Amino acid sequence: MSILISDEILRSTQMTEFELRQEIAVMLFQQERFTLGQASRFAEMSQLQFQRLLASRRISLHYDVAELREDVESLKESGWR
Template identity: 40%
Template structure:
């Protein structure tokens, strides 16, 4: 199941972006907003933004968003680093 959001033509036309970048930029902005408000976890937010971990982390850093890093994420990263 997916979700579609309808945005009026007047708003789309008012965006100061090339047409081919609108969806990508809106996905990223939504991902940042939901992550910042702790509505969406890092992994799902980066998935929404269609970015890998590094890229999304860099985007958050450029925006001055502090990364929420739980013990669970630390354990996942350590398990991955150990090759388990």
């Protein structure tokens, strides 16, 4: 699925597409709808970069064993070894 965000929306928010992706990822992470891995991929950032973004906003990680397993599976599916 793809989401198309018009240039008009970006102009009205005064954000770049990258910034808007980050905001959506942070919001969904805070709502526990995204794992850390999902949020960082959506934001097109490494997990470390995304963690730094969260830390800069004083947002704590909610990362449990189930999320770790999910991230490991995602890495395996992407061919990472």
